[in-house]
Amino acid sequence: MGLNAKTSERIAFAFLTLAALTVAGFVLFILYYIVSNGYNAISIEFLTEMPRKMMTEGGIYPAIVGTIYLIIGSMLVALPMGILAAIYLTEYAGQNRTTWAIEMAINNLAGTPSVVFGLFGLAMFVKYLGFGPSLLSASLTLGLLIIPVIIRSSEEALLAVPPEYREASLALGISKWQTIRHVVLPASIPGIVTGSILSIGRVAGETAPILLTGAAYFLPRLPDSVYSQFMALPYHLFVLATAGTNIAQTRPLQYGTALVLLMIVLAVNFVAVLVRRYYRQKLKI
């Protein structure tokens, strides 16, 4: 019996180890595949030129710029709102029905499929408010999409500030808001920044919402106002890979675009980790 239990433990642990290795293997394989096929396509010209000849040649400059505009636009929407909501929920909200409703709304927004946000953006921003298919409509839609992410990570950062900080400040007769502004917020900035940086990766990669709210199939110029349509990296990759004029011929461009997109997301994650580590060490001193 004892041997039996030992043997079954060994077999079970081997399977668990294998599962974890499989997951790590997936990641390595996907990364290796995109990097090894994509790095040949990357050049200064690829990053700084307009697409040419129905996108079978040239670069992805307008798509890169479009993605950067989307990041800026959606952050302008989501950051203030997300941080303020997180402050309310951690510092002010009592345990009551209203708080429950807000928490439930955040959870559900976080779980709502991005294509549904796209439909909503189309109905509300593009049509009802008359912004048309545009950078503005797409930024607003993506902004709403990442608000739950920013609220959750900011909440976590605010909760990590020890209660003693607040008590000490309040004991000095400083008002609640001033305590939050001058004590709690500065201490939680690293966590808030980390969360915001991570949601940049999300904005850079989302495709379905912008497909419905203003991303252009092919537009060899930069958007000149918030009411312009725009190109963006993820949609560009989708178009090249499934609907381009010559899918086989543009394969190198597809690998290149996938690699640039992947690099942006990974770089963003890496920066977030560095920020977290830097501030952690700083706080220790």
Next chain:
Amino acid sequence: MFSRNYREKTIESVLFAVSALTVVILFLICLFLFRDGLTLFEDVPFLSFVTGKFWYPTSVNAQFGLLPLFLGSLIVTAGAILFSVPLGIASAVFISELASPKVADFLKPFVEILAGVPSVVYGFFGLVVLVPFIRETFNLPTGQTALTGSIMLGVMALPTIISISEDAISSVPGSLKQGSLALGATRWQTIYKVTVPAALSGISAAVMLGMGRAIGETMTVMMVTGNTAIIPSFPGGILDPVRTMTATIALEMGEVPQGSDHFHALFAVGSVLFIVTFLINLLADAIKKKYRFKVD
């Protein structure tokens, strides 16, 4: 003193108003989705939408049957869950119970990267790697099948399942495990008879949320499942092309005249998708709350 109190109250009200906006946004999503979705039923009977077996939105006698799309989403999601739940939970157990802190710290970034890869990159990878592989392995006319979608979605649901299960497993109090070990149970017996059952509510919530993620995924399924709107047969249909609700919306919205029946039908499909994920989220929330492990 009065002015300071007044200021504080104003700030609190502003913060509250901003938080309440999240509820407003959810309400607006329902409103705009359902408003355009319900308009369909002025021209098409509700029953023929819900039970209709054919999705021919552009033919002369247009038919807007939800079933092929709904079942398409269902089969792809079910496949994804079958594959990612055992793998995800096993990995979570490994990370929280077996791995040394060093190994766990080494593995966690892999899960984060898996969560960070954009869905369109997964779709592209599936298209150039998995689709040809499936075609050749099963000797099929096309590799764009429900199975292909299930595998890709399974990979994409992994980070959700792993990180939430891992949270649940590592929050099981150490005293429980020590009690079991002290009674002479092996580490494995402790894991599957004590730790995992104690974390079961969190793990179930993880599975629900992974399912929500899979059913709402758009770009990946659109790129690897072939998008044929026919009711999938079972079980042979797993190797046929299939079309999900999400892919239908993203594929067809660009080409429909605004205000047409087809336009409203896509909003109706979006409403169904929203309701399904809404219910999944509520359920996940309820499971987590109701069976939250209570000690002390």
